[in-house]
Amino acid sequence: MNRRLTSLATQWTVLVPVLAVVLLGLTWGRHQPVAVVVLACVVLAGAVLAAVHHAEVVAHRVGEPFGSLVLAIAVTIIEVALIVTLMADGGAKSATLARDTVFAAVMITCNGxxxxxxxxxxxxxxxxVFNPEGTGAALATVATLATLSLVLPTFTTSKPGPEFSGVQLTFAALTSLILYGLFVATQTVRHRTYFLPITRQGDVITADDHAAMPSARAAWTSLVLLGLALIGVVGLAKGVSPAIESGVQAAGLPQAVVGVVIALLVLLPETIAALRSARRDRVQTSLNLALGSAMASIGLTIPAVALASVWLPGPLVLGLGATHMLLLALTVVVGSLTVVPGRATPLQGGVHLVLFAAYLELAINP
Incomplete structure (x- = not known):
């Protein structure tokens, strides 16, 4: 009976990513009736769960922190492609899309x-319990990237409005890539133990004893299916975005809410994977996923949109407003105080969730 259930689960996680990509190909660039939108939402939810399953298979094969890095980079690369596509199709109204999406990702990951x-x-x-050295290094990198890319444009004077000049945008793109590359090297090579889960006695957990190591063939298969599932998630999220946009407009909500909803959909695989790790008392893995996703979102998105701005029409607005800068500053301060002890109580979790709730409230009622 157990073998039969395992076989059904395996077949399900194989079929859903393929179905998601097929549905994406059939519906891409077309106006969808309500029934198709509902079907897309159902398949999207299934693709999210399949992506989490395959990410965990890959993570178990390659170990931490490589497993967290695989999911974070995979999601972010496809997210970047989505942002550039929407900017190309959106015209002038997409000028703030990159800023809104990146900031939403930072608030969702660092607080939510x-x-x-x-x-x-x-x-x-x-x-x-978690490792303060690795988590602190990740938070410091996120804070620096966010400030250089999203705060400085509000105060520069070379160009009117919260925009970078060409030289400034090039500098921001290069520094984003350099910092992200330096962090990945630190996380995976020189100081890998800083990013491994630890026991309550402070010992590093180098292996997961809860399940047998998957074979190399199974890991490669899951990596391919992970890619298909993520393409399906992001592509279907883009497909249902007109329906979301119409719903937001009908409710009288600000346009920025659309970006928040899409960011929440795109980050669902990482959210579920992080919660599963937290449930197993692997909080460091959860923090690797969360902060790694925030860092990848900035470190890969800013260079991509900087390059895309060469041929995309319209301005590229990156500077945050005063309210969002205040929320970012408070997030960095609270995050630093959370990280320093290397352990947290429900109070710290509640504080971060209140900050996330405040962000959502101000997105709805600016």
Whole structure:
């Protein structure tokens, strides 16, 4: 019976990514009736769960922190492609799309995912334990990237409005790539142990004893299916975005809410994977996913849109407004105080979730 259930689960996680890509190919660039939109939402949810399954297979094969890095980079690369596509199709109204999407990703990951994981782990295990060296390095990199890319444009004077000049945008793109590359080298080569889960006694957990190591063939198959699932997730999210946009407009909500909803959909695989790790008391893995996704979102998106701005019409607005800068500053301060002790209680998780709720509230009622 157990073998039969395992076989059905395996078939399901194989079929859904393929179905998602097929449905994406059939519906791409076409106006969709309500029934197709509902079907796309159902398949999108299935693709999210399949992506989490395959990401965990790959992560178990390659170990931490490489497993977290695979999912974060895969999601972000496809997210970047989505942003550039929407900017090319959106005209003048897409001038702030990159800024809104990146900032939404930062707030979702640094407050939403981090808060949920800390709350879950601390309620289930008493306290959430993690490595402050690795987590602090990740948070510092996210804070620097966010400030250089999203805060400075508001104060520069070379160009009117919250925009970078060509030289400034090139500098921001290059520094984003350099910092992200330096962090990846630190995480995976020179100081890999800083990013591994730890026990409550402070010992590094180098292997997961809960399941047998998947074969190389299974890992490569899951990597391919992970890519298909993520393409389906992001592509179908773009396909249902007109329906989301219409719903937002009918409700009288600001246009920025569309970006928040799409960012939430795109980050669902990482959110579920992070929560599963937190439930197993692997909080460091959860934080690797959350902060790594925020970092990849900035470090890969800014260079991509900088390059795309060469041929895309219209301005590229990256500078945040005063309200969002205040939320970003508070997130960095609270995150630093959370990271320093290397352990967290439900209070810290609740504080991050309140910050995330404040971001959502101000997105709806600016």
């Amino acid at each position: 995912i981090v808060g949920l994981c800390l709350l879950m782990a601390s309620l289930r295990h008493g306290t959430a």
